[in-house]
Amino acid sequence: MKKKIKFGFIFLSAIAVIGVIVATVIQPPAVECVVLEESILENTFNEIGEVIPLGESDLYTKIGGKLLEVNATEGSPVKKGDLLFVFDGGDFKNEEEGILAEMAVIDSQINSQILTLETQIKSLESAKASLQIQAEQALIMEKKQSEDLESAKLLYDNGVIPAQDLNDAQIAYELSVKNTQLLNTQLKYSTEQIYSVTTQVNELRGKEDPRSETGGTLRQQLMAQRAALEVQLNVLREKQNEIEVIAPLGGIIRDFSLKNGQIVPAGIKLCSVYQPDAYRIDCYILIENTAGIKVGDEVEITLSMQDEDKLFMGSITRIAPDAADRISKAGLSEKRIKIEIAPKEGSWEGLGPYWPVEVRFVTAQAKNCLIAPKTALVEDMDDVWKVWTVQAGKAVEVIVKRGVQTPSQVEIKGDLAPGDIIIKNVKTSKISPGQRVRAVL
Numbered sequence: 109m110k111k112k113i114k115f116g117f118i119f120l121s122a123i124a125v126i127g128v129i130v131a132t133v134i135q136p137p138a139v140e141c142v143v144l145e146e147s148i149l150e151n152t153f154n155e156i157g158e159v160i161p162l163g164e165s166d167l168y169t170k171i172g173g174k175l176l177e178v179n180a181t182e183g184s185p186v187k188k189g190d191l192l193f194v195f196d197g198g199d200f201k202n203e204e205e206g207i208l209a210e211m212a213v214i215d216s217q218i219n220s221q222i223l224t225l226e227t228q229i230k231s232l233e234s235a236k237a238s239l240q241i242q243a244e245q246a247l248i249m250e251k252k253q254s255e256d257l258e259s260a261k262l263l264y265d266n267g268v269i270p271a272q273d274l275n276d277a278q279i280a281y282e283l284s285v286k287n288t289q290l291l292n293t294q295l296k297y298s299t300e301q302i303y304s305v306t307t308q309v310n311e312l313r314g315k316e317d318p319r320s321e322t323g324g325t326l327r328q329q330l331m332a333q334r335a336a337l338e339v340q341l342n343v344l345r346e347k348q349n350e351i352e353v354i355a356p357l358g359g360i361i362r363d364f365s366l367k368n369g370q371i372v373p374a375g376i377k378l379c380s381v382y383q384p385d386a387y388r389i390d391c392y393i394l395i396e397n398t399a400g401i402k403v404g405d406e407v408e409i410t411l412s413m414q415d416e417d418k419l420f421m422g423s424i425t426r427i428a429p430d431a432a433d434r435i436s437k438a439g440l441s442e443k444r445i446k447i448e449i450a451p452k453e454g455s456w457e458g459l460g461p462y463w464p465v466e467v468r469f470v471t472a473q474a475k476n477c478l479i480a481p482k483t484a485l486v487e488d489m490d491d492v493w494k495v496w497t498v499q500a501g502k503a504v505e506v507i508v509k510r511g512v513q514t515p516s517q518v519e520i521k522g523d524l525a526p527g528d529i530i531i532k533n534v535k536t537s538k539i540s541p542g543q544r545v546r547a548v549l
Contacts, residue, residue: 135546136501136543136544136545136546137537137538137539137543137545137546138545138546138547138548139498139503139531139532139537139539139545139546139547139548140531140532140533140537140548141498141529141530141531141532141547141548141549142480142481142484142529142530142532142549143527143528143529143549144478144479144480144524144525144526144527144528144529144530145478145479145526145527146476146477146478146526147476147477147479148473148474148475148476148477149473149474149477149479149511149512149514149517149518149519150470150472150473150474150512150514151400151470151471151472151473151512151513151514152468152469152470152471152514153393153397153468153469153471154466154467154468154469155391155392155393155397155466155467155469156391156464156465156466156467157389157390157391157409157447157449157464157465157466157467158389158390158391158462158463158464158465159387159388159389159456159459159460159461159462159463159464159465160387160388160389160390160461160462161382161383161384161386161387161461162383162386162387162388163357163359163382163383163386164359164380164381164382164383164461165356165357165380165381165382166363166377166379166380167192167193167353167356167377167378167379167380167381168375168376168377168378169193169195169350169353169372169373169374169375169376169378170350170374170375171195171350171351171374172195172371172372172373172374172375172376173195173196173351173371173372174195174196174369174370174371174372175193175194175195175196175366175367175368175369175370175371175372176194176195176196176368176369177191177193177194177368178192178193178366178367178368179191179192179193180192180193180361180364180379181361181364182361182362182364182365183360183361183362184360184361185358185359185360185361186355186358186359186360186361186381187355187358188355188356188357188358189354189355190354190355191352191353191354192353192354192355192361192378192379193352193353193366193378194351194352194353195350195351195352195353195372196351204341207337207340207341208341210337211334211337211338211341214331214333214334214337215334218312218331218334221312222309222312222313225305225308225309225312226309228305229302229305229306229309232298232301232302232305233302235298236295236298236299236302239291239294239295239298240295242291243288243291243292243295246284246287246288246291247288249284249287249288250281250284250285250287250288252284253277253280253281253283253284253285254281254284256277256280256281257277257278257280257281259277260273260274260276260277260278261274261277353378355381356381357381357383358381358383359381359382359383359384360381360382360383360384361379361380361381362379362380362381362382362461363377363379363380364378364379364380366378366379382461385455385456385457386455387451387455387456387459387461388425388448388449388450389409389422389448389449389465389467390446390447390448390449391446391447391449391467392432392434392444392445392446392447393444393445393447393469394442394443394444394445395431395443395444395445397469397471398427398445399471400471400472401424401427401447401469401471402424402427403424403425403426403427404423404424405423405424405469405470406421406422406423406452406470407421407422407423407424407449407467407468407469407470408420408421408467408468409421409422409449409456409465409466409467409468410465410466410467410468411458411459411463411465411466412466418458420451420456420458420459420465421451421452421453422449422450422451422452422456422467423449423450423451423452424447424448424449425448425449425450426446426447426448427445427446427447427448428445428446428447428448431443431444431445432444432445432446449467472512472513473512474511474512474519477511477512477519477520477521478519478520478521478524478525478526479517479518479519479520480495480508480517480518480520480530481516481517481518481532481533482513482516482517482518483532483533483534483535484496484530484531484532484533484534485508485510485518485520486534486535492507493507493508493509493510494506494507494508495508495520495522495524495530495531495534496530496531496534496537496539496541497524497528497529497530497531498529498530498531498545498547501544501545501546502542502543502544502545503531503539503540503541503542503543503545504541504542505541506522506523506524506530507522507523508520508521508522508524509521509522529547529549531545531547
């Protein structure tokens with residue numbers, strides 16, 4: 109009896125094992141599948157950008173020296189025209205006083221020469237007045253001698269006076285004519301002297317006479333040294349203007365660490381002034397990533413913070429025409445294209461100058477599309493792409509067209525609809541078209 113029970117148990121176990129084996133052979137193979145849904149597919153990449161102030165000015169010292177006044181601090185607001193720095197200008201002041209003293213000496217010399225010449229003019233005018241009187245008297249005397257000569261000729265002709273008297277009258281007349289001519293010559297020379305000296309005075313005063321033969325030579329000679337000193341003075345005063353450093357625009361002070369009394373060499377940057385809340389973002393992208401990027405595209409900007417990230421929206425305003433050499437984090441030189449980004453609306457409140465941000469670029473986008481894993485697509489020899497769907501428990505091929513792609517997903521277009529089930533990886537499933545399969549989602 110016990111043997112019968114034992115053989116019966118063994119028989120039943122064998123039947124059960126055979127049933128499991130047959131069921132396993134008959135049951136369709138399981139394949140990993142996905143359900144198609146409408147969604148948005150984007151091809152994106154991220155780059156690090158830098159916040160750049162639109163309004164910024166770097167302030168430098170041209171003369172250098174000791175800082176006597178520092179009216180700014182890091183991060184402090186300033187207005188356009190505010191006095192920020194004052195340098196020691198003691199040497200300039202002493203030099204200016206020396207130049208002014210030399211110019212005063214030259215001015216004194218010129219004034220002294222003018223005074224001497226004006227005194228000479230007065231003396232010449234007095235002498236001319238005396239000559240004028242003498243010339244008038246000589247002319248009267250000449251007229252009288254002429255009348256006497258005519259009378260003597262008449263008396264001689266009538267036998268009243270001898271020939272000697274006529275001769276004396278003739279000589280007296282000729283002498284008076286010569287005297288008149290001499291005085292007129294002296295008067296003319298005196299007038300020329302007065303004109304010459306007056307011209308010299310005018311030249312010294314800067315009033316040149318176009319008729320003057322000297323053509324301003326006298327003034328040029330006397331004023332040459334003064335003109336050279338004036339040039340030195342103007343250059344010195346231009347340098348004195350550089351003693352004070354004024355804010356070129358209103359904004360916030362940055363890159364500042366100077367103190368009163370500090371000696372600053374010439375050409376050193378003092379600080380920068382930037383206008384807050386008016387920025388752009390500069391981003392350098394690899395040349396191969398420029399495909400699909402154009403002016404006007406929107407970008408997403410992320411500022412990483414300790415508590416939570418802040419998001420900003422922007423749009424591309426400029427794409428540089430040429431590539432620039434940039435050093436990667438690995439220390440390699442790369443050719444990259446500069447992209448400039450502006451706020452989409454308003455301003456980027458909450459950003460600061462030269463902060464690093466992450467910029468997300470979208471090179472391609474498809475909305476309300478069916479998305480499949482790239483492993484679900486099979487390419488035929490004639491460049492026709494297919495996916496395998498599970499319909500009524502069987503694997504069915506469906507021809508599709510590809511759209512937007514990412515490294516792992518692709519937009520598919522064809523005789524498909526949301527909710528359809530496709531095999532995730534046909535190549536690894538080892539099935540054939542029309543084969544019964546069991547979808548595993």
